[in-house]
Amino acid sequence: MIEYRGVSRSFGPKVVLDRVDLVIRDREITYVIGASGTGKSVLVKHAVGLLSPDSGRVLVDGTDVTDFTEDQWRPVRRRCVLVFQASTLFDSMTLRDNVALPMRIHGKVPRHEARDLATGYLEAVGLASKADMMPAEVAPSERKQVSIARALTLSPECLILDEPTTGLDVVAGAMVDRLIAHLARDLGKTVIVVSHDLRSIFGVADRIVFLYKAAVRLDGPPAAFRASTDPVVRQFVGGEPTGPMET
Ligand SMILES: Nc1ncnc2c1ncn2[C@@H]1O[C@H](COP(=O)(O)OP(=O)(O)O)[C@@H](O)[C@H]1O
Ligand SMILES: [Mg+2]
Numbered sequence: 078m079i080e081y082r083g084v085s086r087s088f089g090p091k092v093v094l095d096r097v098d099l100v101i102r103d104r105e106i107t108y109v110i111g112a113s114g115t116g117k118s119v120l121v122k123h124a125v126g127l128l129s130p131d132s133g134r135v136l137v138d139g140t141d142v143t144d145f146t147e148d149q150w151r152p153v154r155r156r157c158v159l160v161f162q163a164s165t166l167f168d169s170m171t172l173r174d175n176v177a178l179p180m181r182i183h184g185k186v187p188r189h190e191a192r193d194l195a196t197g198y199l200e201a202v203g204l205a206s207k208a209d210m211m212p213a214e215v216a217p218s219e220r221k222q223v224s225i226a227r228a229l230t231l232s233p234e235c236l237i238l239d240e241p242t243t244g245l246d247v248v249a250g251a252m253v254d255r256l257i258a259h260l261a262r263d264l265g266k267t268v269i270v271v272s273h274d275l276r277s278i279f280g281v282a283d284r285i286v287f288l289y290k291a292a293v294r295l296d297g298p299p300a301a302f303r304a305s306t307d308p309v310v311r312q313f314v315g316g317e318p319t320g321p322m323e324t
Contacts, residue, residue: 084120084130085133087131101269109288123135125154137157176227195226221245
């Protein structure tokens with residue numbers, strides 16, 4: 078469980094988060110949505126210690142991590158792994174070796190064992206048959222699946238996926254959506270998905286957190302989102318820009 082209590086964060090004069098209160102529950106799929114530049118990535122970076130608040134507290138599983146040192150963050154970051162929007166694979170390694178890499182580095186797992194485990198994680202994301210292929214030989218959505226498999230090697234309880242479907246076409250996006258559902262429903266993971274497109278959200282999310290002007294504008298299940306009469310929410314659902322959009 079990740080809890081934000083009155084979290085504020087500015088960059089220079091720009092207030093990005095203004096006293097945000099939010100609880101992310103275990104084993105749910107929470108979508109953090111909002112227009113580009115509203116602070117979605119800034120919000121989730123607070124959950125893994127890549128940013129700390131100017132004021133307010135962040136709690137992970139009931140422990141106040143706000144003032145944690147790098148050393149204290151390390152074990153927390155293995156329980157909750159952030160997969161960046163731009164997380165990339167090594168071109169010159171097979172998919173299997175890409176997935177095996179963190180186990181070799183962080184877990185000091187012997188090569189053969191890491192390779193076997195990597196095959197298992199590729200299976201978990203539906204890509205075992207392509208384990209020997211190179212990143213350039215597979216589709217962009219499959220590369221995203223591989224970066225999620227690579228995150229799974231740390232056995233996290235929680236995965237944060239920052240814009241996992243951005244830049245993917247509808248079919249590829251749907252594959253990633255299925256994987257997101259699988260992570261939570263079958264593997265019991267807590268999944269936080271940062272997204273600024275609505276394409277997949279209604280089918281997958283247990284809960285939607287809508288950021289608007291540095292605050293949580295709406296926090297609830299998809300049904301509450303659909304039923305909202307808030308004009309700002311309606312405008313977002315209707316696909317009208319509420320601010321600068323990327324695409
Ligand atoms: N490290 C940083 N330094 C300065 N400004 C930042 C930094 N990170 C984010 N910002 C600013 O915070 C705002 C929100 O950024 P971000 O969370 O990345 O938006 P998004 O909702 O698109 O993920 C943007 O205006 C961005 O320029
Ligand atoms: Mg972002």
